[in-house]
Amino acid sequence: MNPPQTDWIVEPIVPEPIYTDRQEFLDFFYKAALNAARRLTQSTVMLGQRRMGKTEIFKRVVNRLFFEQDPAAPEAVVPVYFSFPAKQMSETRFAVDYLENFIRHYVGFYSRRPDMIVKMLAGETLLIAVEKARPLFPFTKTLDWMLEWLDSVVREDCVFPSRMAIEAPRRVAAIDDAAIAVFLDEFQNTRLPQYDFDIVGFMQEAVESPTCPHFVTGSAMSMLSREIIGRGALFGRFRGMDIKPMTGYWGAEMARKAAAYGGVEMPELMAPVVADRCGGNPFYIRAVVNQAALTLGAIPDEEAINRLLAVDLSSGFIWGELHDQVMRWIERAGRRRPHAMGVPEQMAKRQARRRGRAGTPAGAGPMDQRGHGPPGNPNVAVFPRRPDRRGRKKAREKGILWSDRKDLDALLEHLGPRPLPKLDDGGETASPGIAGPGK
Ligand SMILES: Nc1ncnc2c1ncn2[C@@H]1O[C@H](COP(=O)(O)OP(=O)(O)OP(=O)(O)O)[C@@H](O)[C@H]1O
Ligand SMILES: [Mg+2]
Secondary structure, three states, X not given: OOOOOOOOOOOOOOOOOXXXXXXXXXXXXXXXXXXXXXOOOOOEEEEOOOOOOHHHHHHHXXXXXXXXXXXXXXXXXXXXXXXXXXXXXXXHHHHHHHHHHHHHHHHHHHOOOHHHHHOOOOHHHHHHHHHXXXXXXXXXXXXXXXXXXXXXXXXXXXXXXHHHHHHHHHHHHHHHOOEEEEEEEOHHHHHOOOOOOOHHHHHHHHOOOOOOOEEEOOOOHHHHHHHHHOOXXXXXXXXXXXXXXXXXXXXXXXXXXXXXXXXXXXXXXHHHHHHHHOOOOHHHHHHHHHHHHHOOOEOOOHHHHHHHHHHHHHHOHHHHHHHHHHHHHHHHOOOOOOOOOOOHHHHHHHHHHHHOOOOOOEOOHHHHHHOOOOOOOOOEEEEOOOOOHHHHHHHHHHOOEEEEHHHHHHHHHHHOOOOOOOOOOOOOOOOOOOOOOOO
């Protein structure tokens, strides 16, 4: 029986009718990957605030590379996607996971078997599938080598299993004179405190090959900048590419598409307002429209946006997102209490004093500067009052969502906000939207 076929190897999350813009990034990474066949590509890191659509871009590029190329063409480039897990694991398990993922992509691409990747074949079943796929393509010796490497990693018969795994794509590309484009997501997880082995250190060699460029992204911008662009282990090996919030035009277009998709009535005039209030952040635009679909069924005016934002900040999609960010951040901070989480007015005043002007969003900025706050960036701010034009512009530039404190207070009181879980050492709770998130 033929396996069910998908038109993706890594599942995109955003439905096609909603997906908006980002064309330059899709084209850039697609072309950069293809250029690896001509040794023209340098490893690249995509840097941007949380929830800008980075993961979605990588997934779409990888899928396109898989399905739009002829694997028999001499200049074909093998796409590989790997997302570093946040889970604690031993070096051996990590190495097995990384190597098996590579083998799935490599054999899956050359034998045109997307199901090998979709099904996440591993262990014995992967080995059986590889053997079955062997006649489908004139695989070279390197396939046997990969299986041998996997075997020695599984048997713990090598000194540095993670090195064996991380360098595998580069080695195969060099020996086979082939091109392989490795897309790595959630890169910040390579620096989890629970790992006692050094992934990033072993990446130095792996990412330097022009026939095996590595494209990297993740959600903790400060970690990526420090390790890759800054003076960290990978300094000088990557070019950087920034991803910004959607422009007003594309943000409005996305709001329109999301409203149509969710059956939410929205006058034309409100689309740019939604985009503006969400700072051009696609996740927030989607959250506001989804919240409307669940509650009001329409976004008739700005007042409705205020209400939707307040509901969502207290118990909806954005709440979930902030909760996730803050929890990760607490975990990372070694369960130290992130002390700048507090009353927004106080934070706003403190920030305003520091910056010498009012109306600046309250966020996580100061904590970053102290060096032990969230290794991320604020992307939700609660203003003491409706921000002036400059404040709104700033919010838009930074891709942060803003909410008017007065509306929020009234609504939170009415709704009873879902507090974030109590923090260990003081029992203080933080209200969503107040904390400066980051992970
Ligand atoms: N181009 C887009 N069009 C429409 N919606 C989008 C687009 N990009 C992202 N989204 C929305 O934003 C959400 C977040 O996207 P994604 O997970 O790719 O962001 P990210 O930058 O990888 O986030 P993180 O920093 O948390 O890793 C998606 O689930 C989707 O709802
Ligand atoms: Mg992501």
